[in-house]
Amino acid sequence: MTREVASGRPVNAKASAALKAAALRLIRENGYDKVTIAAIAKEAGVARQTLYNRWNTKAELVLEAVFEETHNYAADPMLETAGDCRALLENFLIKVFQHLNVDGDILRALIAAAQQDRAFQDAFLADFVQPRERMMTALLHHAQEHGELSPNRDPEVISAMVHGAFWYRLLNRKPLDADYARAIVSEILDCRAPVR
Numbered sequence: 632m633t634r635e636v637a638s639g640r641p642v643n644a645k646a647s648a649a650l651k652a653a654a655l656r657l658i659r660e661n662g663y664d665k666v667t668i669a670a671i672a673k674e675a676g677v678a679r680q681t682l683y684n685r686w687n688t689k690a691e692l693v694l695e696a697v698f699e700e701t702h703n704y705a706a707d708p709m710l711e712t713a714g715d716c717r718a719l720l721e722n723f724l725i726k727v728f729q730h731l732n733v734d735g736d737i738l739r740a741l742i743a744a745a746q747q748d749r750a751f752q753d754a755f756l757a758d759f760v761q762p763r764e765r766m767m768t769a770l771l772h773h774a775q776e777h778g779e780l781s782p783n784r785d786p787e788v789i790s791a792m793v794h795g796a797f798w799y800r801l802l803n804r805k806p807l808d809a810d811y812a813r814a815i816v817s818e819i820l821d822c823r824a825p826v827r
Contacts (some may be wrong), residue, residue, distance in 0.1 A: 637696035649675040650682055651696035655737075658693065690744040690751050697741070698732055698759050704730035705766075716774035717820055723770060724812035727763070728797065731807050739802060764790050771819070779820055789819055 653674035657666045668689050672679040686692040705726035731738065741759075745752035771786035780786070793815055800807050 643681070645676070646677045646681050647685055649677060650685075650692060651699065653695050654689075654693050655700065655734075657733070658737055658740075663693070663737055688748075688751065690741060690748070691754065693737060694741055694751075694755060694759060697737055698762075700734065701727075701730055701759075701763070704733075716770070716779040717816055718776055720770055720774065720816045720819070721809075721812050723766070724793075724797075725809050728807040728809075728812055731797070731801055735801055735804075735807075742802070760794070764794055767777060767793055773821065784819075793819070 636656075650671060654671045655664070657670060657674055666689070668682060669679060671689070672682050682692065686695070705723055715817070741755060746757045757805040768786050771780060771784075771789055774780040775782060775784070775786060781792060797811075798813060799805075800811070
C-alpha cells in the first residue's frame with residue numbers, strides 16, 4: 632500500500648501519524664468526497680509532498696489509517712489464552728461492528744474507490760479485507776480444535792460467509808450490533824451435521 636521514498640530517506644513517523652489522524656478526523660466530520668489531499672496536509676501541519684512521499688492517493692492514505700484504527704477495536708485475538716470459543720467469536724464480531732459503525736461511511740467510500748481503481752482494489756483486499764478474514768478463520772479453526780465447531784465444517788468458507796453477511800449490511804446501512812453478532816455466532820456454532 633505504501634511506497635518507499637525515491638531518495639531512500641525514511642518518512643518521518645510523526646508526520647505520517649499526523650497525516651493519518653488528520654485524514655480520519657476530517658473525513659469523519661465532512662465525508663470522504665469533500666476532503667482533499669491539500670486539506671489533510673494542512674490539517675496535519677505538513678507539506679503536501681510529505682504525504683506523496685508515502686502514499687500515491689488519498690484512498691491509500693485513508694485505507695492505512697482505517698486499518699490501523701481497527702486494532703483499537705478488534706486486534707488479533709490471543710488464541711493461546713482464549714477460553715470459551717462462543718464468547719471469543721461474539722466479542723470479536725461485536726468489536727468489529729463497533730468499528731464499522733464509527734467508520735462505515737469511510738469504508739463505503741473506499742469500497743467505491745476500489746471499483747474504479749484496480750491497483751487500489753488489490754491493496755484494499757490485501758491490506759484490509761484479507762487480514763480480517765484470516766483472524767476470523769483462525770478463530771473458527773480454534774473453535775473446531777476445541778470441539779465447538781463440527782469437523783465437517785470448512786472454516787474458510789464460513790469466514791467468507793460471515794464477512795459477506797456484515798459487508799452486505801454495511802453497504803445497505805443496516806444495523807450492525809451485538810444482537811447481530813450473536814445471531815451470526817449461533818448460526819455457526821449451533822449448526823449440527825445431520826444424523827446419518
